[in-house]
Amino acid sequence: MKILLIEDEEALREDIITYFTEEGSLCETADDYATALTKINIYNYDCIVLDLTLPDGDGMEILRKLKSLHKNDGVLIISARHSLDDKLSGLNLGADDYLVKPFHLSELKARVSAIVRRKSFDGNNLIVFHEINIDTLAMKTMVGQNIVNLTKKEYDLLVYFIANQNKVITKSALAEHLWGDEIDLSDHFDFIYTHIKNLRKKLVETGCNDYIKSMYGVGYKFSS
Amino acid sequence: MKLAQKYNRVNLFTTLIILVMSGAIYYFAIHYILTSKLDNDLKIEEEEIIASVQKYNKLPLPSDFKDQKVTYKELGTTEEVERYFVNTSYYNQDEKDSEPGRSLITTVKAGDRSYAVTITKSSLEAEDLVRLIFLITLGVIILLLISLTVVNRFILSSLWRPFYDILKQLKAFNLADKNEVSVQQTQIDEFQELNQSVIAMSARVRQDYKELKSFTDNASHEMMTPLAVINSKLDTLIQTEALSDRQGELIEDVYLAVNKLSRLNQSLLLLAKIENNLIKDEEDVSLDILVAQKLRQFNELFIANEIQVEKKLEARQLYMSKYLADIMLNNLINNAIRHNVQNGEILVELSAGVLSISNTGAGKALDGNRPFERFYKDPASEGAGLGLAITSQICNLYHYKLSYSYRAGRHIFSIKF
Numbered sequence: 001m002k003i004l005l006i007e008d009e010e011a012l013r014e015d016i017i018t019y020f021t022e023e024g025s026l027c028e029t030a031d032d033y034a035t036a037l038t039k040i041n042i043y044n045y046d047c048i049v050l051d052l053t054l055p056d057g058d059g060m061e062i063l064r065k066l067k068s069l070h071k072n073d074g075v076l077i078i079s080a081r082h083s084l085d086d087k088l089s090g091l092n093l094g095a096d097d098y099l100v101k102p103f104h105l106s107e108l109k110a111r112v113s114a115i116v117r118r119k120s121f122d123g124n125n126l127i128v129f130h131e132i133n134i135d136t137l138a139m140k141t142m143v144g145q146n147i148v149n150l151t152k153k154e155y156d157l158l159v160y161f162i163a164n165q166n167k168v169i170t171k172s173a174l175a176e177h178l179w180g181d182e183i184d185l186s187d188h189f190d191f192i193y194t195h196i197k198n199l200r201k202k203l204v205e206t207g208c209n210d211y212i213k214s215m216y217g218v219g220y221k222f223s224s
Numbered sequence: 225m226k227l228a229q230k231y232n233r234v235n236l237f238t239t240l241i242i243l244v245m246s247g248a249i250y251y252f253a254i255h256y257i258l259t260s261k262l263d264n265d266l267k268i269e270e271e272e273i274i275a276s277v278q279k280y281n282k283l284p285l286p287s288d289f290k291d292q293k294v295t296y297k298e299l300g301t302t303e304e305v306e307r308y309f310v311n312t313s314y315y316n317q318d319e320k321d322s323e324p325g326r327s328l329i330t331t332v333k334a335g336d337r338s339y340a341v342t343i344t345k346s347s348l349e350a351e352d353l354v355r356l357i358f359l360i361t362l363g364v365i366i367l368l369l370i371s372l373t374v375v376n377r378f379i380l381s382s383l384w385r386p387f388y389d390i391l392k393q394l395k396a397f398n399l400a401d402k403n404e405v406s407v408q409q410t411q412i413d414e415f416q417e418l419n420q421s422v423i424a425m426s427a428r429v430r431q432d433y434k435e436l437k438s439f440t441d442n443a444s445h446e447m448m449t450p451l452a453v454i455n456s457k458l459d460t461l462i463q464t465e466a467l468s469d470r471q472g473e474l475i476e477d478v479y480l481a482v483n484k485l486s487r488l489n490q491s492l493l494l495l496a497k498i499e500n501n502l503i504k505d506e507e508d509v510s511l512d513i514l515v516a517q518k519l520r521q522f523n524e525l526f527i528a529n530e531i532q533v534e535k536k537l538e539a540r541q542l543y544m545s546k547y548l549a550d551i552m553l554n555n556l557i558n559n560a561i562r563h564n565v566q567n568g569e570i571l572v573e574l575s576a577g578v579l580s581i582s583n584t585g586a587g588k589a590l591d592g593n594r595p596f597e598r599f600y601k602d603p604a605s606e607g608a609g610l611g612l613a614i615t616s617q618i619c620n621l622y623h624y625k626l627s628y629s630y631r632a633g634r635h636i637f638s639i640k641f
Contacts (some may be wrong), residue, residue: 013393015456053445078447081441082490084505085473102452102486105459119230153524179524188424191528198458209519210576217472 001025001116004043006062007078016049019105020112023166033057034092039075040066040073046116047074049108054092063093076113078103087177092116102174106164113163129162130224131208143206153178154199161222170219196220228380232373239372243365247358254357258350259326262311266328269294269343277334281468286490288317291346299338305331323348387408390422397426399433399504436500440493451486460481484608491610495598498548498617512537512574518553519572525561526570531583535572538581542641548618555611556581556637563602563635571634580638589630596626612637 003020007013008031020027028045030036032108033056040048040062052059059077066073070100077090077122080101096115099108117124117136127134134141139155150158160177161169171189178192200212213221252460273294276284287294293314299305307330313323327344360549389408397405405426407419461467462475497503515537526533541550560570560583592598596616601609621627625640 009453011453012449012456015453015460018460019456053441080445080452082444082448082493083437083441084503086441102455102482103450105456170459170462170476172483173459179521183314191524194528215462215467215472216469217474217476218467 001046001112002044003027003112004036004039004045004048004073006048006054006059007028008032008053008055009051015105016108019167024028033059033062036062037065041069044071045073047112049076049078049112050095051152052077052079052086052127060089060093060131064097071177072119074112074119076108076111076115078108086115096101101177104170104176106160106167106169106173107177110160110163110177111166114159127159127162129165129211132162132203134160134162141167143203146206148202148206148208150199150202153195154202157199158203159221164222166221166223168215168219168221174219176188228377228384229494231380232376235376236369236372240365240369243368245393247365250361251354251358254354255350258347260345262326262345262350266326266343266345268619270328270330270341271347274332277332280381281335283332283334283339292318293342293344293349295342295344297340297342299331299340303338305329305340309329311347312344314344314348314631316346316348324351339484347416383412386412386415386419389414390419394422399430399501401560433500433502435482437463437502440496440502444489444493447489448463448486450487450565451482454478454482483614488608488610491614493606494551494608495614495617498614501621503545505545505547506543507546509542509544509546511542511549511579513584514546514549515553515572515574515579518550518557522557522561529561529564530567531561531564532567532569533572534569535574537572537574537577540574540576540641549619552615552618552639555615559583559611559637560635576637580636582634582636584633585635590628593628595628 001020003025005013005016005020005027007029009014010031013029013031017027017029028039028043030039032133033054036050036054038212048062050059050062059079063075066075075095075097077095077098078101079086079090079098085177090098096118097111099111117127117220125135125137131144134140134155135142138161139153141150141158156178157174160174171192174192175189196212200210206212209224211222211224213223215221269292269487273284283296284294286296291314307328310325310327310329312325313322315321316323319551325344326347327342329340329342331337332341343496364506386408390405393405405423410416410419458475458479462472467475516535519533519535525531531568556568557572560581563585564570565586570581570583573580573582590602595612599609599614600613616626618624618637625639629636629638
């Protein structure tokens with residue numbers, strides 16, 4: 001994946017790059033509007049992660065520019081602006097998704113992966129992780145030749161895990177991913193455990209290795 | 225009552241009174257003038273008779289011609305008649321009819337004898353004249369009233385057109401859409417002033433709105449950015465291999481605190497936005513469908529908490545922001561789950577005018593209206609105590625009535641539309 005991160009907050013930028021580059025994604029950055037414009041003019045990216053509030057301009061303008069250049073880059077807006085019309089105008093201008101700050105890096109990774117998957121039309125709707133094959137169009141999960149019947153939540157969990165393979169994911173990140181940020185889940189982490197238990201059981205029963213590792217106190221890690 | 229109608233009424237009423245009064249004054253004035261003219265004629269006749277008596281020393285013959293009659297009556301020696309004018313009737317020989325008349329009664333001496341002379345003139349012509357004048361005046365009054373009514377109606381409605389135009393624009397005025405108020409050109413100073421004021425006001429309101437919006441955006445940005453940094457640093461930190469269980473627990477606590485803080489921030493900003501009416505995306509919302517959808521979305525929470533949910537929903541459309549409707553329902557249902565008991569129940573009822581959500585709960589009734597206060601919460605609750613305050617604020621915005629009651633161990637929140 002080739003990603004352009006447009007974000008002026010240095011601390012955040014570093015963390016995102018570290019998180020993304022470890023397993024082979026190419027990540028470029030721009031810390032202001034002018035640099036961002038130059039980069040999108042010259043290069044193509046699988047996904048552009050765009051902060052709306054930049055020191056020398058508005059991120060929305062970058063969206064307009066992309067549109068006028070007829071670029072097909074995926075765009076994920078990350079912004080602290082939580083108002084509905086910002087979300088709507090961003091999505092109307094051709095952004096693929098909108099993520100409100102603060103977010104979990106694992107959520108950002110999952111969203112970017114989803115955008116890249118959607119953008120690459122040429123049959124790239126397959127997620128493969130060792131013996132696990134997921135057809136994202138049909139939402140079908142196979143372990144080897146066997147179909148695994150997952151519920152919607154279990155499927156979402158698995159896709160999320162694979163997008164963030166080898167990373168520790170917190171329980172709150174999982175909860176927010178599965179139920180959205182509108183349900184206040186701070187005291188309801190228990191039943192994430194139920195979903196993970198079920199997913200793990202279904203995978204193992206179909207002959208899959210157990211890739212889900214529990215990290216005490218923090219969360220889970222999906223790795224081979 | 226419309227301004228034009230009111231004005232018309234007052235105008236016509238005063239016009240009528242003035243016209244009737246001036247008609248009366250006119251009538252009496254003319255009557256007085258004509259009577260004094262008649263009296264003059266009678267005086268001239270009297271002088272002629274006196275002159276004739278002095279010249280010939282005898283009375284002229286009584287005469288009766290051309291609307292004038294002179295009669296004499298001999299007076300006794302002691303008798304005296306004072307000279308006076310009087311309204312009488314005059315017998316017209318030709319017409320064989322009695323007409324109104326005016327008489328002058330006076331005395332004249334011929335030789336030793338005194339005579340009372342009565343000179344009578346018909347005042348029919350004068351009366352006719354007065355009547356004619358009266359009729360003409362009446363005609364003029366009626367004509368004037370009719371034309372006043374018509375002119376008022378026609379002119380007033382065209383004069384007030386710019387006013388009604390600006391009124392229509394004000395009614396349609398919406399902060400969020402970018403259309404400027406467009407005004408009709410008018411020659412009337414007051415309306416020009418009104419138009420200018422309305423344009424200036426709408427510009428000022430828009431400016432305030434923009435400033436407030438950019439304030440909440442900036443506040444959001446400035447507060448959320450450090451939180452985003454903390455969150456991402458934590459995400460990076462937990463990727464390092466050698467975390468002990470104790471460290472993991474500590475980090476989880478920090479996560480929860482950050483999460484709470486960002487929620488609190490979002491809630492406060494949301495409250496500010498609702499209070500300042502910054503959320504402007506009203507549409508027709510099918511509340512019954514939305515409630516059913518919410519209940520499905522929360523289903524797992526119900527199962528996890530072993531809560532039985534019962535719903536009775538009637539179709540109901542509301543014109544409100546879907547975003548706020550969503551938040552309103554989220555908060556109420558979250559609340560009903562959070563403060564429920566094991567194996568509890570939630571009953572959601574939506575009839576045409578009321579949405580009520582009741583839940584079984586441990587403990588006793590909440591304190592009157594305090595649940596809707598900001599930061600009021602049960603000591604055991606983990607929330608920030610803003611959910612119901614936000615719900616209450618949303619209800620205020622749309623003039624719904626949110627109330628709380630406690631009956632038979634159930635907390636009941638209901639919204640009247």
